[in-house]
Amino acid sequence: GQNIDQPTEMTATEGAIVQINCTYQTSGFNGLFWYQQHAGEAPTFLSYNVLDGLEEKGRFSSFLSRSKGYSYLLLKELQMKDSASYLCAVREPTGGGNKLTFGTGTQLKVEL
Amino acid sequence: EPEVTQTPSHQVTQMGQEVILRCVPISNHLYFYWYRQILGQKVEFLVSFYNNEISEKSEIFDDQFSVERPDGSNFTLKIRSTKLEDSAMYFCAKSVEEYYGYTFGSGTRLTVV
Numbered sequence: 001g002q003n004i005d006q007p008t009e010m011t012a013t014e015g016a017i018v019q020i021n022c023t024y025q026t027s028g029f030n031g032l033f034w035y036q037q038h039a040g041e042a043p044t045f046l047s048y049n050v051l052d053g054l055e056e057k058g059r060f061s062s063f064l065s066r067s068k069g070y071s072y073l074l075l076k077e078l079q080m081k082d083s084a085s086y087l088c089a090v091r092e093p094t095g096g097g098n099k100l101t102f103g104t105g106t107q108l109k110v111e112l
Numbered sequence: 113e114p115e116v117t118q119t120p121s122h123q124v125t126q127m128g129q130e131v132i133l134r135c136v137p138i139s140n141h142l143y144f145y146w147y148r149q150i151l152g153q154k155v156e157f158l159v160s161f162y163n164n165e166i167s168e169k170s171e172i173f174d175d176q177f178s179v180e181r182p183d184g185s186n187f188t189l190k191i192r193s194t195k196l197e198d199s200a201m202y203f204c205a206k207s208v209e210e211y212y213g214y215t216f217g218s219g220t221r222l223t224v225v
Contacts, residue, residue, distance in 0.1 A: 033214070045213055094167070097146070102156070107156060
């Protein structure tokens with residue numbers, strides 16, 4: 001079956017670093033995405049990993065280990081505007097193309 | 113300028129009524145998707161659409177749902193007879209396969225009363 005797990009909530013301090021973990025078990029794998037979603041808005045793309053290792057993009061980094069079914073999103077120099085839900089999603093190949101399977105999201109609260 | 117525009121942004125409808133949600137993807141992407149998100153729950157895949165045909169659909173996408181690209185630009189999701197449990201945010205998405213990225217539209221909040 002399909003299972004994507006991430007913590008429900010996290011709290012961190014402005015200026016700090018936070019790591020959001022995601023573990024997955026899916027029938028197929030063709031890449032892992034991280035999205036940011038503010039309440040009532042659409043998910044916005046943060047990062048994509050298809051090979052093992054670390055991808056860095058400004059204040060955001062994402063890591064993938066395919067053998068462990070594990071990824072994390074690292075946010076540095078946290079700002080208040082980073083308070084949002086962070087969604088881990090696995091791209092699965094299908095007969096007709098592909099689809100994204102999402103985790104339930106991690107609600108991050110950044111405090112002063 | 114948004115790459116994917118959805119209309120309406122919010123629609124309230126009575127149970128049993130038909131609704132049509134619209135998506136206008138700017139540019140000539142071939143792959144389009146509909147996802148939905150019930151309040152407080154995860155984003156769920158509904159259907160993928162490639163080369164003007166459904167390529168994959170989920171268990172959620174039953175006979176009351178249909179998708180079309182009627183004029184080569186608009187991409188629509190029709191719900192024939194809405195139920196209370198259809199209340200959700202509906203997102204259209206597009207992708208460019210060579211970049212593997214997905215761009216989501218701003219969403220339509222559907223409220224069935």
